[in-house]
Amino acid sequence: MREDGAAAHDGGAGREDKDSPGREGDERSGVERLLYAAGADSRRLRHALALLCDGQWWTLADLVRATATSRRTVETLLRELPLERRPDADAFRVPLTHTPAYQDLLAVAPPPEDPVGHLVPHYADVLDRLTRLVADAPRARHTLDHVSATPETALRRALLLGARFWLPGARLLCVGDHDLTSLAVKLVHPGTDVTVVDVDERILAYIDDQDLGVRTRWADLRLGLPASAHGHDLAFTDPPYTPEGIGLFAARAVEGLKDDGRVLLAYGASERTPMLAYKVQQALAELNLAYEAIYPDFNRYFGAEAIGSAADLYLLRPTTKTRPAVASRLSRLTTAIYTQGPQSVESAPGERAPAAVAADFQPDLLVGDWPKGLPQPRVKLSTWLAKPYAAAAERVAIAVPPGLEAALPRLLLATRAPRVRVTGAGLPPLPAVLATVYEVEPGSGGLDAVRLPQPDGDAPSAVLRRVLDNGHAKLANTWREGLVALARAQGSALTKNEARALIREAAPWSDDVTPLDAPLHRLESLPAAIAATVAALTTTTAL
Template sequence: MEPSDPVPSGDSADLTTATTAGPSGMSGDAPGPAAPVPARAPGSAAAPDSAPGSAPRSTSAPAAVSTPVSAPVSAPVPVPALASALAGDAAGPGEEAMALVARAGIDGRRLRNALVALADGRWWTLADLVRETATSRRTIEELLREVDGRLERSGARFRLPATPASPTTPATPAPRTGPSGPPAPPEPSDLPAPTGTAARPTRTGPRRAPGTPGMRPGAVAPADPVAHLLTDHGDLVALMDELIAKAPRGRHTLDHVAATGETVVRRALLLDTRFWLDGARLLCVGDHDLTSLATALLHPGVEVTVADIDERILAYIAEQAARLDLAVRTRWADLRLGLPASAHAWADLAITDPPYSPEGVALFVARGAEGLRDRERGRILLAYGASERTPALALKVQQALSGLNLVSEAIYPDFNRYLGAEAIGSAADLYVLRPTTKTWPAAAARVETAATAIYTRGPQSVESTGPSPAAATSGAAGSPAPGAGGPGGSPTAASGADGAADDGFAPEVLVGDWPRDVLPRVPRARLTTWLAKPYASDPASVAISVPAGLETALPRLLLATRAREVRVTVASPLRDLPADLLSPVYRLTAEGTGLRAVRVPPPAPETGNAPDTGRAGDAERPGDNERTGDTERTGDAERILRRILDNAHGKLANTWREALIGARGDLTKKQARAVIAVVAPWAADVTVLELPAHRLRELPAAVRESLSSPAAAGSPG
């Protein structure tokens, strides 16, 4: 669609819609793909190789210093039209808008960029203009209120009418000579001064017409480290736009806002041009933006691991990686409880776009540091943005980063663009951080004291902190017995003298945050410790307190427990309890905010006796052997699966291999390892506790297949 074409109404939110976003720019559920950004004019998609008057920039690698990045350059505006718009003619923004620009002082560049965009002939939605100019929605709304009476409208889109160029004035500036790029802007002196404005005294250096607000038509954006490479990757940008559009809808409680396809490709280009990726490993600390797929598509030689809390995203990334034959593996992780075991000291590079709170940024970056195997040359790339109106919030985040003793090698302003997050201008900076020898103790201290509330919205936000579920149930009548009450295990009854509940349940270990006066003599364990390693003893009964926001960790907390009975207390009634994942191990009963999990007996070992096929003396019937074989394989599969799940802290492939050898009797270790690699290539170097839910659901079928898979895949020995 051409920029001047009318746009049907009703395709975007009205410009007067108010935002309710928090510090990170989230507003309800993250939106799906927004209305398409109006097409750029030819030659305006990328910044030139060098800014006017500067030395030519390398075309093979990004700049290694902090480099400003701005919105894509708009098509040059005819000189008379721009001068008219900026001077306040009837077709321009008017005196009120220019007064707003003047009050902005040196920060008025953002508003001038917006005015030039409005006058360049294209139709804009509020979301598009916010993203194009990387300016907060609130600031853009203020500007639009000042020019509202002068705007042309087509449905929910708008623009400033352009004044036709005079017959004696060229519609566009003359082409630049030298390196390729957008046309050079005219000299400031070529812009006419508003009528009645007296000229200032002559001065040396570049001249500007008196009263001209200072935005030159066709001015180029500040240098972009990888924009000159984008033209060669249009197909990849289109593919990433499609993948992002089809990805699971973002969750506002996890601060999800999707980045644009161009943004994730630019991240991949920056990684590829700044670092040597052949044989390198990249850890994505959260990846709702699908940076993992973009990087693997651009450079197949890099290995990628994604650690994320969102099971839907993990399943989607795994599905697309398999379809596209990419070396991307997925791991479930709630980073408040730890980094996946297989991701520790694994990566050469880490990249993260975390919750935009100081607590969230510090935690995700610290986990990224934990994931680096090269402590001398490893890097962490961080996407973080704040509104130009709230520098104090950015200061808090930068103070948190400073506490991790990281070197900021580069900061690329407005590098990342989003389909949402309008409170921060739908944009975020990109930091390139390098750890120092002091980073590791600082990171360890940070994760040790990490809070549960790290997000900017919802029950897990920094503003929504409250007592733990166990503490909340404590009343004046006395401390509750963990697990006391009904069959769901809700802690409602007072404890007896021996600490037992009314039904006789007496926990031998308390896991999580329990009040100090609850069973003070019973040993305690932190949730992070419970997931990190097996408990030293083998308790028969355990009580677990799960705070609000950590409910997704419940299946892993139960699998990490080998007690005969577990009582769990949560902050709110459980929904979508994953009973199917736990049915081989537990019988679950939920009631209110309590959950009772009783361990089921393991499958009985094979006795070797022939099964009873009928009445005594009956002859063997056709099909009996086949049915017997199926029954034996089913029993073997159940025993192998139970052995794997009972050893949740151990390497899944190792436990599976030993159990498979015992069940089949015809495999060596090498052959068993090869069989597992064929039926479950995702099982290598992973524990049960970090497997995404979709892999846990695939595990029973994979175990059954391994019992009948040919052994020829592995040679004897």
């Protein structure tokens, strides 16, 4: 920001002859030419001019965000103005002696009224807490197109949801939640049932750490939506701002809804790039969604200055033609949806090509995208994670393309094959909890995972292994069956309800989640939680 701000300041404050004869008229004429060229759309520039003339100091980032105008457009205005710098900060303004020259050029009315702005002052405590939560949240990842929304935006999203819909008892799905909209909703409307699906383990762990009752699920939306994330009344998403990203996130949001649900979607584009906005809206139109409302510049961000640090908020309603369109969209899914990184829409296809099958490992089954002509049966990554593979395979080869490395633990949990070879660059280390299942041998092109024999004699390890061996099953159900079987082997009787009670006390988060969609921090907590239920088993069966 410093380089940008300095460049803007030099364009105005560097003029040492501000008070020379005729200089003020020259500056005024430059601003007039700019406003005339902008025509009806000059209100953005006039708003920025009004702020610069109000006596306050502005940084470039703050001025962009306050006016919801692209950085380039704001900079064109700054170059035509006499600016003075604040000595102790990277900020500027029009000198007070010059502001009378521009009074007739200022916007005479503010931008369209914020639909919930009048409610914000009543939630000062919530805003203070959200400010701390946003400040302490995991940092943005550029490869996931993260740009943080302001705390005020998170609060206003929650307020708009409550003003538009009846939230007590309603189910809300946040399709990605780097902005912590889920926490804002729970703080303002604690009676709302909120679920977050996200690929970023850090975000899921951070949300759970706040202990506000938000349900978290891991999901890479390119690979699927967990079954436990279906059946919601409302869905909120702030997706990657590419047509591919918007189409995918909107499709998954609809997939997670009841038939009469709504999707709230944030999307912003520069006033300079209407064609990009058109392409994104085409992606939405292909899903046959009805537009109930568009709130302009509703969302504000720390960053994203190319689009004015702002985005509109779309309120969309599925129609009877939406679900078939969603199914069609997901059937031609592409994994390249971001603006940056290995899964950007501009990355070369060769960068995502899988490796060939190695001569020293001849698999019975191929998972992922492999070269054509190989004789083995194959299955898509998304299908592999969605349901158990019907046939037993001794050797499985999995190709993980760049950008999907976070799926590695789940891809391994989705099989019971004795040997698995995973190919891919930059694969992350496996979480410690998987050491119960696999012995891993790193290789130059990926890793080999050898399935360990069943644990012998250690009851907690046996129950844990039973849970992890059933990656597609509900975790609590498999856990319950393991406890009942253990009690039976010990000559005791344990009812299913008694087993459920033990599990809910040790892991209240475990209902409806599978090992494949449980966040990693939840999986890592399983050994201790299962050990606690096994220890409590003796007390329960003795009563």
